[in-house]
Each structure stands twice: as C-alpha cells, then as structure tokens.
Amino acid sequence: MLLFVGILMVYLIGAGILTRISQAWSWKELIASSFLIGIAAETFFMFVFDLIGFPFSYYALFFAGFAVIVFCYDSMYSYWQAKRKDINLGSWSLQTANYPAVILGIAIFYMLYLITEKNLFWPTTEHDAIGSFDKLGIVMALEGRIKISLFQWGLEGAGGIYPPLFHGGIAYMYLYGAAQPKIITTLYFISLLLGFYAILSRYVSTITALFFTLLLEMVPEMFSHAALLLGNLPTTAYVGLASLTLFVWIQTKEQRYFILSCILTGLSLWIRNDTIGFALAGTLIIAVYAQTTDKWKKAAIYFGSAILPFIIWTLYLKLKIHSTQGGRFVDHFGFDTAKMKLMFAYVLSYFSWIQVGSMPPGIQLYGLSFLLVFLIIALNAKNLTKDKPYILVFFLASFAVYFGIFYLIDESKQHAPMSSLMESSFKRGMFCFIPALFYYAATSQVMQRFSAWLETFRKGTTA
Amino acid sequence: MIEMAEAQKNKPFTDTQVLRRNLLVAFVLVIVLVALYATIPGYNFAVKDVAVRNKELMDHIETRRLNANLPELTLQQKRLFKIESYWYIDYLRESTPSDAVILLPPHAAIPDTSEFNLVYSSEWMEYFLFPRLCVSEDDKDSKPELYRKANYVAIVRGWGYDKLKYQPSKKESEAVLPIEKPKADSTAANTALKPQLLNDPSFKPKTNTQE
Numbered sequence: 121m122l123l124f125v126g127i128l129m130v131y132l133i134g135a136g137i138l139t140r141i142s143q144a145w146s147w148k149e150l151i152a153s154s155f156l157i158g159i160a161a162e163t164f165f166m167f168v169f170d171l172i173g174f175p176f177s178y179y180a181l182f183f184a185g186f187a188v189i190v191f192c193y194d195s196m197y198s199y200w201q202a203k204r205k206d207i208n209l210g211s212w213s214l215q216t217a218n219y220p221a222v223i224l225g226i227a228i229f230y231m232l233y234l235i236t237e238k239n240l241f242w243p244t245t246e247h248d249a250i251g252s253f254d255k256l257g258i259v260m261a262l263e264g265r266i267k268i269s270l271f272q273w274g275l276e277g278a279g280g281i282y283p284p285l286f287h288g289g290i291a292y293m294y295l296y297g298a299a300q301p302k303i304i305t306t307l308y309f310i311s312l313l314l315g316f317y318a319i320l321s322r323y324v325s326t327i328t329a330l331f332f333t334l335l336l337e338m339v340p341e342m343f344s345h346a347a348l349l350l351g352n353l354p355t356t357a358y359v360g361l362a363s364l365t366l367f368v369w370i371q372t373k374e375q376r377y378f379i380l381s382c383i384l385t386g387l388s389l390w391i392r393n394d395t396i397g398f399a400l401a402g403t404l405i406i407a408v409y410a411q412t413t414d415k416w417k418k419a420a421i422y423f424g425s426a427i428l429p430f431i432i433w434t435l436y437l438k439l440k441i442h443s444t445q446g447g448r449f450v451d452h453f454g455f456d457t458a459k460m461k462l463m464f465a466y467v468l469s470y471f472s473w474i475q476v477g478s479m480p481p482g483i484q485l486y487g488l489s490f491l492l493v494f495l496i497i498a499l500n501a502k503n504l505t506k507d508k509p510y511i512l513v514f515f516l517a518s519f520a521v522y523f524g525i526f527y528l529i530d531e532s533k534q535h536a537p538m539s540s541l542m543e544s545s546f547k548r549g550m551f552c553f554i555p556a557l558f559y560y561a562a563t564s565q566v567m568q569r570f571s572a573w574l575e576t577f578r579k580g581t582t583a
Numbered sequence: 584m585i586e587m588a589e590a591q592k593n594k595p596f597t598d599t600q601v602l603r604r605n606l607l608v609a610f611v612l613v614i615v616l617v618a619l620y621a622t623i624p625g626y627n628f629a630v631k632d633v634a635v636r637n638k639e640l641m642d643h644i645e646t647r648r649l650n651a652n653l654p655e656l657t658l659q660q661k662r663l664f665k666i667e668s669y670w671y672i673d674y675l676r677e678s679t680p681s682d683a684v685i686l687l688p689p690h691a692a693i694p695d696t697s698e699f700n701l702v703y704s705s706e707w708m709e710y711f712l713f714p715r716l717c718v719s720e721d722d723k724d725s726k727p728e729l730y731r732k733a734n735y736v737a738i739v740r741g742w743g744y745d746k747l748k749y750q751p752s753k754k755e756s757e758a759v760l761p762i763e764k765p766k767a768d769s770t771a772a773n774t775a776l777k778p779q780l781l782n783d784p785s786f787k788p789k790t791n792t793q794e
Binding site for chain 2: 241247252
C-alpha cells in the first residue's frame with residue numbers, strides 16, 4: 121500500500137510539473153512523461169537533502185513531493201476539468217472496428233504482461249545490479265544519503281560514479297516499502313512505450329503507430345532488459361522521449377515540446393553522463409534546422425539545461441566523493457588503428473547479421489530494428505534532404521560522440537578489453553538510438569504513403 | 584453511364600465490406616507477425632525464451648508449490664533458485680555478526696563451476712552481506728586498510744584455514760570462522776549445508792537472458 125502511495129506521488133509530481141508547463145498535453149503524453157519527471161524530482165530532493173546533510177527518509181521525500189503537488193494543484197485541477205471528457209471508449213461497433221489495431225494492441229499488452237510478470241516474480245540477479253545499482257539503492261535507503269558508507273571502502277561498484285537518478289529511484293522504491301524494487305523497470309518500460317506511441321500517433325495512423333510500438337517493445341535485447349534491474353532501459357526512456365519531443369518541436373514549433381525536451385535531455389544526463397552525445401546532437405540540429413528567429417538562443421537554452429546536471433554531478437563527484445569520471449579515459453589522442461577496426465567490426469555486427477567475437481549479431485540482439493530503418497532510409501533516398509533530415513543528422517552526430525567516448529576509454533584503466541566493452545556496455549547503449557530511428561522510419565514519406573494506402577483500403581474509402 | 588460509374592466509385596462502402604477489408608488486413612498482419620517470429624532469431628528468442636518459457640517455469644514452480652501445499656515463495660527462496668551460491672551466502676550472513684568484515688577467497692581458489700560463482704567478488708557479495716563488509720583475497724593490495732580489518736574468513740573448498748590464528752577442531756569444506764580464536768569452538772554448529780531442495784533437478788531454472 122505504501123509503495124502504491126509512493127508511485128502515485130511520483131506520477132502526481134510529474135503531472136503537476138507538466139501541467140504547469142502546458143495544459144495541452146494528451147493523457148498519453150502526460151502519463152508517459154509524469155513518471156520520468158516525478159521520479160527524477162524525487163532523486164533531486166535526495167540530492168538536495170544529501171548536500172545539506174539531512175538524511176532523507178520517506179517522510180522527508182513525501183513532504184517535499186507533496187509541496188510540489190500542492191504548488192501545482194490548480195494547474196492539475198484545470199487540466200482535469202479540461203481533459204476528463206477525453207476519457208471515454210468512443211463509439212465503435214464490431215462491424216467497423218479496427219481489427220489490425222486490436223491485434224497489435226493485444227500483442228503489445230500480452231507481451232508487456234509476460235515480461236512484467238517475469239520482472240516482478242524473480243529477484244535481482246544481474247551482475248551489474250547486484251554489484252552496483254541495487255546495492256547502491258538499498259544502502260542509500262538505509263543510510264539516507266547519496267554518498268553512502270560503501271564509498272569509504274571502494275565497495276560501491278561501477279555505478280557509483282553514475283548520476284543518482286536510477287539508483288536513487290531504486291532507493292525511493294525501498295523507502296516506500298518495496299521488498300524488491302524491480303517495478304521501477306516496468307514503469308520505465310511503460311513510459312517509453314506509451315510516450316513513443318503518444319508522439320507517433322500524432323503523425324501516423326493508429327496501425328502504423330502500434331506496429332512500430334510493438335517493434336520497439338520487442339527489440340529482443342531491450343525486451344529482456346524489461347525484466348532486469350539495469351540502467352539501460354530507463355536511459356532509453358529519457359533519451360528516446362527527449363529526442364522525439366525535440367523533433368516534434370522542430371516540426372510544429374510548439375513551445376511545450378521544446379521545454380519537455382530540455383527537461384528530458386537534462387534528465388538523460390542525470391541518469392548517465394555518457395548520454396552527452398545526444399545533448400550535443402540536439403543542440404546541433406536546433407542550431408541548423410530550427411525554423412525560428414531565436415534559434416541560437418534556443419540552442420543555448422537547450423544545451424545549458426542539458427549540461428547543468430552534468431556539471432552538478434561532476435562537481436559532486438570531485439568535491440564530495442573525491443572521484444572523477446575522466447579517470448578511465450586515455451591520456452593521449454594518438455590514432456589506434458587496431459582499436460578502431462575492432463570497434464567498426466562490432467558496429468557492423470550491431471547493424472546486420474554478421475557475428476563478431478562471441479556476441480550474437482545485430483539481428484539477434486535488435487531484431488529488424490536497424491535493418492528495417494536502413495531499408496526505409498534507402499527507399500526514401502530521393503527525399504532524404506527534404507524529409508526530416510535533422511533526425512538522421514541527430515542520429516549520426518550522437519552516434520559519432522557515443523562511438524568517440526568508447527574509443528577514448530583506456531582499456532587498462534577500465535580493467536576490460538575493448539571487445540568486452542563492445543559486447544556489453546556499447547551494445548546496451550544502442551537502445552537509445554532506436555526510438556529516434558523508428559520515429560524517422562514511421563513518419564518517413566515512404567511509410568506515410570504506405571500507411572495512407574492501407575487506411576484507404578481498410579476503411580474502403582476512395583482516395 | 585460515366586456519371587453512374589463515378590457515383591458508384593464515390594459511394595461509401597457498406598459496413599460489411601469494411602469488416603471484410605479490416606479482417607483481410609488483420610489476417611495479413613498476423614501472417615507478417617508470425618513470419619517475423621519464425622524467421623528473425625531475435626524475435627523468436629524474445630517471445631519463446633524470454634517470455635513464454637519463463638512463464639512456463641513460473642507456472643511449474645507455482646503448481647509444485649500448490650501441490651505441496653507450501654506458502655508463497657519468499658525472496659530468499661527465489662534467490663536460491665537463481666543464484667547457485669546463495670545457500671552459502673545466506674549461511675555467511677546467518678553465521679556472522681552485523682559488524683563483521685569477511686575475508687573472501689581469491690578467484691583462483693574458486694572452482695570453475697557456477698556453484699560458487701562470484702563468491703570471490705567483494706563488490707558482488709557486499710549486496711547480500713551489508714551491513715557486514717567484505718574484502719577478497721584478490722583485493723589485498725588494492726584495499727589494504729579493509730583487508731587488515733577482516734575478522735572472519737569465508738572458507739570455500741577448504742581455502743582459508745591458513746588465515747586463522749588457531750587450529751579449528753573440525754575442518755569443513757565450506758564454513759565461516761573468526762580469524763581470532765573464539766572463546767568456544769563453534770565450528771561444528773557453523774557447518775554450511777546446501778539445502779536438499781537444490782539437489783532436485785526439476786526445480787532448477789535456466790537463465791534465459793543474453794546478459
């Protein structure tokens with residue numbers, strides 16, 4: 121019961137902040153983003169309590185969260201008044217029901233049910249979660265601080281230098297009485313899928329939106345992560361929705377999407393600092409492609425809001441934990457041909473069916489995700505410069521930075537060879553690119569034409 | 584004649600015609616989904632191994648539990664299924680005080696089987712043993728301060744007896760013992776016993792992620 125209250129608080133905090141930004145969100149957008157923002161707000165409170173030396177407990181977090189809800193009560197109430205009419209089943213009949221959408225919906229819900237059941241049944245068993253995230257979370261909850269006692273003995277694990285959003289979220293679940301905190305993974309998974317569908321359904325038919333949502337849900341490696349307590353799926357939820365909302369803003373110039381993208385990009389860096397490539401790529405496409413008179417100002421605001429959590433956490437690491445994130449990188453910038461060749465071979469493997477090392481190939485790890493997107497890009501070749509080119513620029517720029525970060529890792533300092541990093545961390549980080557690429561594929565002119573033809577055929581209306 | 588054809592063309596379809604077309608698209612969609620499942624190994628893995636097989640395993644465990652009229656499995660019992668060395672970890676926790684600093688065996692002393700997998704890793708073991716602290720023999724040089732504080736030794740496959748400052752009356756293969764001689768020798772009481780349940784092969788789950 122207490123856990124239910126804690127989760128409800130998170131959603132209400134997020135909804136309060138979102139309705140303060142705008143009253144125009146759809147229910148789907150509001151629910152999907154509320155959890156992402158609400159849980160981040162709670163970890164921000166933990167961080168503030170830690171800075172002032174006040175041990176956090178669920179009472180402290182409850183009252184901090186409650187203050188936000190009270191502050192945003194009027195905007196939430198007016199949103200409810202305006203939007204409650206949208207909560208209805210609409211009118212439908214068995215004769216005219218959208219059966220393909222029903223099948224896709226059932227498939228999405230059934231797979232979500234299966235993976236959620238698995239997630240909630242088994243306790244944490246993954247090496248990284250036991251060695252780091254879950255351990256950090258449970259000790260944070262017990263000690264009421266971010267700089268837990270394990271730092272003194274070097275027992276915090278590799279995730280100790282990561283910003284506190286994910287393990288702070290785990291601590292929050294423990295504080296609210298969870299015997300095991302894995303429900304957080306399911307809540308992130310729901311936010312990712314619902315947010316993706318909410319944004320995609322603005323531009324494409326229900327069937328196309330649901331089909332791509334199913335493809336996103338069933339990215340094999342990511343689907344298996346939906347039953348694990350690892351940070352990659354939550355990071356994908358932040359990065360994915362941050363990039364999608366940025367694309368919507370560039371397309372529609374609706375200010376609320378810009379603000380939401382700034383927040384979610386900032387939170388991407390509050391969960392993992394190596395997502396900085398997405399912030400840089402976002403800034404680049406705003407500066408180049410935004411159709412507003414103040415695009416440089418917007419680019420600066422976007423970059424500033426994204427980089428702020430990065431700076432705050434870097435300072436905290438340096439001044440309070442006495443650790444640095446740069447400690448694992450090379451000291452010199454000489455070109456390492458062998459390392460580069462190895463990394464390119466793995467990247468080719470992610471995008472295809474070619475196996476490198478002991479890692480399963482991309483078609484096993486990501487299903488058709490990359491191959492389908494590249495096929496649609498090829499089919500859309502003649503519209504490449506006119507049809508949302510900024511999404512491809514975003515992908516290429518963020519991927520280049522991501523690749524560069526791994527290239528600069530010193531294998532001896534990391535205590536792992538590059539092949540091992542490519543087969544674990546890099547591989548999982550690839551999830552973050554998939555929502556943006558699916559968005560491009562689903563809204564491309566080729567797919568839009570196919571989608572329009574299908575709808576015309578299905579509804580039996582003449583073109 | 585042409586006007587009639589135009590009128591016929593623009594005439595909306597009947598509900599029955601729409602239903603037929605919807606069902607046709609739904610049928611094609613099902614074929615596409617089945618083809619993706621059957622031909623793309625990743626989707627096959629996700630549906631069959633990650634989701635469905637796990638569901639079967641959970642149902643099997645639940646059925647056996649209900650047939651034996653047992654209460655719901657606790658978190659500890661589920662860990663026993665998933666983590667082979669958990670019985671020993673649980674024993675370490677039960678047999679040491681909460682302020683203990685436990686010396687873990689080095690990687691080299693652990694046989695190359697999953698039975699004691701990761702028992703040498705202090706970062707991994709700390710999750711289960713907190714608030715106790717632990718340090719591996721492998722961390723002797725990297726964590727000298729913690730190593731010096733160790734007051735218990737985790738004995739695995741006979742490793743660790745040379746760390747004790749006394750001769751225990753009985754040398755079990757797996758145990759946990761204080762480094763300093765205790766007032767009363769409690770070695771016998773502290774013997775680590777693997778639960779019989781874990782010897783039942785039908786209860787053994789298979790890990791089915793690509794992790």
